[in-house]
Amino acid sequence: MLFVKMNGLGNDYLFIDGEKVPENQLKYLETHIKELAPRISDRHFGVGGDGVVIIYASRSQDAEMLIFNADGSLGKTCGNALRCVGRYLSLKHPGKRYFRVGTSSGVSEITVSEESVEATLSKAVFLGKKEGAYFVNVGNPHAVIVSESLSDTNFSLAEEMTRVYDVNAELVRPESDNSFTMRVSERGSGETLACGSGAAAAAAVLNKLGLKKFPMTGRLKGGELTIDINSGGVLSISGAAEINYTGEIDIFRYGQIKRQLF
Numbered sequence: 001m002l003f004v005k006m007n008g009l010g011n012d013y014l015f016i017d018g019e020k021v022p023e024n025q026l027k028y029l030e031t032h033i034k035e036l037a038p039r040i041s042d043r044h045f046g047v048g049g050d051g052v053v054i055i056y057a058s059r060s061q062d063a064e065m066l067i068f069n070a071d072g073s074l075g076k077t078c079g080n081a082l083r084c085v086g087r088y089l090s091l092k093h094p095g096k097r098y099f100r101v102g103t104s105s106g107v108s109e110i111t112v113s114e115e116s117v118e119a120t121l122s123k124a125v126f127l128g129k130k131e132g133a134y135f136v137n138v139g140n141p142h143a144v145i146v147s148e149s150l151s152d153t154n155f156s157l158a159e160e161m162t163r164v165y166d167v168n169a170e171l172v173r174p175e176s177d178n179s180f181t182m183r184v185s186e187r188g189s190g191e192t193l194a195c196g197s198g199a200a201a202a203a204a205v206l207n208k209l210g211l212k213k214f215p216m217t218g219r220l221k222g223g224e225l226t227i228d229i230n231s232g233g234v235l236s237i238s239g240a241a242e243i244n245y246t247g248e249i250d251i252f253r254y255g256q257i258k259r260q261l262f
Contacts, residue, residue: 001025001251004088005047005244008080008117010193010222012049012244013067014040015088018056029054029251034072036251041070041189047249050189053081055088063089064102069188076105077139079196083117083241086110091243105139118238120230121197124204133161133169134205138235141167142201146209148173150183158185168195172202179217180206193222200235203227 001022004015018026029036033052040046051069058064065085067075082101089099090112099110109120127135133143143161147154150173158169162185169185182202184195199218206212207229215228225239 001029001249002246003047003249004246005049006084006088006242007222007244008083008194008196008241009220009225009239011078011080011195013051013053013078013081013084014047014049015053015055015084017088017092018054025251026054032251033068037068037072038070040249047247050186050192051075051078051081053078053085055085058102061102061107062099067103069186070190071188073188074104075140075188077103077108077121077197079119079121079200079237080194080241081196082108082110082119083196083237083239086112086117086119087241087243103139115240116238117241118236119196120234120236121200122235123233124201124208124235126204126208131161132157134208135165135167136201136204138197138201138204140197141165142198143167143169144202144205145169145171146174146205146211147171150181155183155185155191158183159191161185162187168198168201170195170198170202172206174206174211175219177217178212178215179219180212181219183221194220194225196225196237196239199225200227200237204229204235 037052041049054066056064067078097112111118122139125137133145158171161169171183173181184198218225
């Protein structure tokens with residue numbers, strides 16, 4: 001099965017284009033995804049990544065996608081995976097720079113340039129505060145903890161939020177300029193280098209608290225994202241999205257992986 005390995009600020013996934021692989025292989029992957037996603041995502045014995053994304057043709061959009069976390073669970077949306085899909089579609093359809101891509105939580109509008117990829121998410125829905133965390137939904141659920149320290153001790157609180165409430169959890173430190181630094185615990189994947197929807201959730205909380213204004217910069221372990229909001233309240237994220245390489249994996253006899261430069 002052919003795949004493309006891509007990352008948005010180090011938030012990396014293995015992408016399968018449903019139009020580029022045999023139907024029997026795609027059906028096998030879909031049927032056994034809970035078993036295969038963890039093995040494929042393993043950084044020692046698999047391809048390595050934060051999960052697996054399947055891209056499908058769509059009658060109403062430019063494409064649709066399903067996101068599976070590293071543990072095989074289904075994700076509703078992923079800002080960085082969306083931006084990677086935008087980058088992939090721009091190469092698949094040369095000259096086209098605007099795409100609409102459907103996810104389990106709605107449709108994202110994606111704009112691609114040479115330097116970055118921008119993707120819309122949704123309006124932020126604030127769900128209240130509990131145990132020091134602000135709960136907000138931006139297409140998927142998040143718990144945002146605002147803190148002066150991103151220490152491992154404090155980050156363990158975010159990891160506990162993920163475990164107890166089944167949410168992505170962000171530990172966020174506001175900076176002196178119009179920016180913030182963040183660590184993220186993603187459900188189904190653990191700590192990742194970046195989380196696009198998490199950065200959007202963090203920005204929405206900081207704005208609501210009166211600490212920052214849009215547009216703002218989110219500094220994550222894998223790089224920087226710009227987070228903005230339109231007149232209708234829809235959040236968007238923009239930053240680098242790159243193709244690492246293409247390769248082939250035998251999902252029927254897993255373990256034989258061929259890698260090559262894109």
